[in-house]
Amino acid sequence: MKMEPFALERWMTTWETRVQYDLAESGIHPLRARDLLDLLPDAERASALHALLDLRLGYSEARGTEALRGLLAATYRDAAPDEILVTTGAIEANFLLFQLLLEPGDHVVACYPAYQQLYSVPRGLGCEVAYWRAREEDGFRFDVDDLARLVTRKTRLIVLNTPHNPTGAALSDADVRRVYALADAAGATVLSDEAYRWLDVPGGEPPAPPMFDLGARGISVGTVSKPFGLPGLRIGWLAAHGDVGARCWALRDYVSLSPGRLSDALAVIALRHRERIVERSRQIIAANLATARRWFAARAGLADWHPPRGGLVGLLRYHVPLPSLDLANLLAERYSVMLAPGSAFGYEHRLRIGIGQDPAVFAAGLERTGECFAGLARTA
Numbered sequence: 001m002k003m004e005p006f007a008l009e010r011w012m013t014t015w016e017t018r019v020q021y022d023l024a025e026s027g028i029h030p031l032r033a034r035d036l037l038d039l040l041p042d043a044e045r046a047s048a049l050h051a052l053l054d055l056r057l058g059y060s061e062a063r064g065t066e067a068l069r070g071l072l073a074a075t076y077r078d079a080a081p082d083e084i085l086v087t088t089g090a091i092e093a094n095f096l097l098f099q100l101l102l103e104p105g106d107h108v109v110a111c112y113p114a115y116q117q118l119y120s121v122p123r124g125l126g127c128e129v130a131y132w133r134a135r136e137e138d139g140f141r142f143d144v145d146d147l148a149r150l151v152t153r154k155t156r157l158i159v160l161n162t163p164h165n166p167t168g169a170a171l172s173d174a175d176v177r178r179v180y181a182l183a184d185a186a187g188a189t190v191l192s193d194e195a196y197r198w199l200d201v202p203g204g205e206p207p208a209p210p211m212f213d214l215g216a217r218g219i220s221v222g223t224v225s226k227p228f229g230l231p232g233l234r235i236g237w238l239a240a241h242g243d244v245g246a247r248c249w250a251l252r253d254y255v256s257l258s259p260g261r262l263s264d265a266l267a268v269i270a271l272r273h274r275e276r277i278v279e280r281s282r283q284i285i286a287a288n289l290a291t292a293r294r295w296f297a298a299r300a301g302l303a304d305w306h307p308p309r310g311g312l313v314g315l316l317r318y319h320v321p322l323p324s325l326d327l328a329n330l331l332a333e334r335y336s337v338m339l340a341p342g343s344a345f346g347y348e349h350r351l352r353i354g355i356g357q358d359p360a361v362f363a364a365g366l367e368r369t370g371e372c373f374a375g376l377a378r379t380a
């Protein structure tokens with residue numbers, strides 16, 4: 001298997017420990033372990049803390065504990081705990097699914113631009129990957145008519161990500177049903193990366209149902225990283241019908257074996273208090289969207305964007321004469337601000353901006369970005 005370098009991850013690791021204002025991050029400002037425990041009523045908090053401290057740190061149940069799989073299954077329509085496989089983040093779930101479902105020469109349709117794993121791994125496996133490209137006009141949108149032109153009777157897998165990284169596009173209820181119908185007609189499977197589930201933008205369209213809920217060909221991938229701000233737990237999952245989960249589990253025996261026991265236990269607390277954690281995430285998003293709206297309004301001519309329709313990221317377009325990688329490096333080095341270069345997603349004169357950062361850091365980072373843009377515009 002020949003893998004292309006994961007361009008964004010390579011760039012992020014250069015700067016992420018060195019900058020003060022990380023607006024490239026695609027998640028929500030992380031919770032502390034203490035914040036999770038503080039969600040519990042006083043009487044329960046003390047016993048939960050003791051249970052965590054007394055947890056014997058042996059290997060955990062390989063598929064994820066029954067408690068965690070039960071809580072995750074309850075977030076889908078008619079899912080059984082055995083249809084859930086807990087993985088090392090959504091990234092492992094995607095990787096296992098590609099390994100299981102694809103053979104060299106298979107035809108795959110993947111959304112583009114995208115989190116690079118979603119098309120680079122199928123390519124690395126020797127598949128023929130057709131891109132379902134986001135349409136830029138009128139904001140970023142994926143048009144299901146475009147997908148219909150790409151799916152053939154040879155297509156084995158359709159790969160989606162909704163809400164979408166990096167454009168902030170989100171498929172509607174009607175869209176995901178049409179995607180499923182196309183897959184069904186072609187005899188293909190749909191892998192829907194729903195890493196940004198539960199992160200609907202306030203006032204936007206109601207979220208589409210998870211792909212698992214639509215039928216036997218639908219697979220949903222989820223994570224506690226993005227919606228809950230818990231990427232350090234490295235807990236993700238897949239929800240799949242039939243024996244797909246069991247077969248991914250058999251592959252995972254060779255990779256990570258089982259989820260971390262402490263992470264599984266903390267994820268159980270997070271899932272039990274999902275509504276409150278997601279409410280915190282929504283408040284951060286609302287605050288940062290308001291800041292961004294003011295910032296863009298004050299910088300007409302220098303930068304613009306289409307605010308995300310869902311999830312935590314969007315693409316900012318700038319009007320200073322520098323390629324995105326040079327601009328991102330300049331911002332990081334001189335202004336201590338990280339905004340991800342659009343070139344990592346195949347887009348020039350764009351930077352990906354995350355709206356999940358701590359609101360004070362987000363506002364200060366944007367201020368510095370404004371100074372950088374204004375300085376460049378003066379000298380252009």
Ligand SMILES: Cc1ncc(COP(=O)(O)O)c(C=O)c1O
Nearest residue numbers: 089090091115165195223225236
């Ligand atoms: C679309 C998408 N899928 C998967 C992942 C990986 O998430 P996790 O931390 O759960 O492995 C990311 C992380 O940025 C992502 O944006």
